[in-house]
Amino acid sequence: MFKIGLSTCSKEINEKLFCDYSKSGIEYMEISLSGAQNIDFDYKMVYNLSQKYNIKLWSYHLPIIPFYELDLSNPHMCNGAIKHFCTLMEKVADIGVKTFVVHPSVEPINDSDRPDRIECSKHSIARLSQFAKKLGAVVAVEDLPRSCLGNCSGEIKELISLDDSLGVCFDTNHLPKEDPVDFMHAIGDKIITTHISDYDFADEKHWMPGEGKNNWYEIYKALNEVGYKGPWLYEVGFSCPDTITRSRDLGCADFAKNANEIFENKKINVSY
Numbered sequence: 001m002f003k004i005g006l007s008t009c010s011k012e013i014n015e016k017l018f019c020d021y022s023k024s025g026i027e028y029m030e031i032s033l034s035g036a037q038n039i040d041f042d043y044k045m046v047y048n049l050s051q052k053y054n055i056k057l058w059s060y061h062l063p064i065i066p067f068y069e070l071d072l073s074n075p076h077m078c079n080g081a082i083k084h085f086c087t088l089m090e091k092v093a094d095i096g097v098k099t100f101v102v103h104p105s106v107e108p109i110n111d112s113d114r115p116d117r118i119e120c121s122k123h124s125i126a127r128l129s130q131f132a133k134k135l136g137a138v139v140a141v142e143d144l145p146r147s148c149l150g151n152c153s154g155e156i157k158e159l160i161s162l163d164d165s166l167g168v169c170f171d172t173n174h175l176p177k178e179d180p181v182d183f184m185h186a187i188g189d190k191i192i193t194t195h196i197s198d199y200d201f202a203d204e205k206h207w208m209p210g211e212g213k214n215n216w217y218e219i220y221k222a223l224n225e226v227g228y229k230g231p232w233l234y235e236v237g238f239s240c241p242d243t244i245t246r247s248r249d250l251g252c253a254d255f256a257k258n259a260n261e262i263f264e265n266k267k268i269n270v271s272y
Contacts (some may be wrong), residue, residue, distance in 0.1 A: 006236075145204050173199035201213050257269075
């Protein structure tokens with residue numbers, strides 16, 4: 001069994017959230033903020049609450065600004081993106097975070113541009129990794145869907161090929177082109193963190209496991225087989241997205257229950 005984690009994506013980060021994590025048995029947090037919120041966010045407040053409620057600040061999701069500005073794969077934007085990301089990494093490392101999740105590109109990316117964009121991205125990622133080492137931290141490159149870079153294990157391996165210390169964030173709802181078990185066995189112990197969520201095998205949905213088509217027992221088994229040591233960390237919002245129907249919002253206890261059903265090979269109950 002893995003420790004249970006939950007991303008803050010689309011959640012209000014306050015004392016109630018930390019209290020709910022603690023009461024529900026969620027021990028690990030990924031800090032994931034929107035846009036400009038990353039700059040002026042009160043990271044010290046998060047650190048103090050993590051100490052009070054004994055929650056491990058496991059990872060930080062570097063900002064995602066689709067289509068422009070922060071694209072590690074674009075030679076005209078990568079230097080600015082690296083500079084911005086390094087500034088944020090330094091802030092967040094000060095509160096004890098040691099894993100930084102990064103998207104290798106934005107989208108769309110044309111097939112004709114793909115080789116050059118991969119080359120630019122992998123050099124950008126290696127530069128980020130060198131900076132992370134100075135902070136005692138590591139960069140985890142996330143697999144992505146559609147035309148984004150890193151939409152299969154082959155591209156992920158290429159993107160992390162310039163620095164042995166680079167890791168991978170395995171996102172379970174970003175792989176319509178590849179079986180997740182095959183992906184895990186191809187990447188192996190380079191997987192250092194996760195984004196757990198379900199989908200319909202067509203496009204990312206970030207549903208709760210059991211609401212989509214992933215085989216969760218096989219995913220759990222394969223993570224153990226490749227020697228994964230990190231948390232079972234969900235990237236799912238509390239509010240119901242417009243792609244699915246629920247009778248209520250989710251709460252922290254739902255994630256703990258869902259994880260334990262998977263760990264214990266029980267039927268997953270998704271009657272929310």
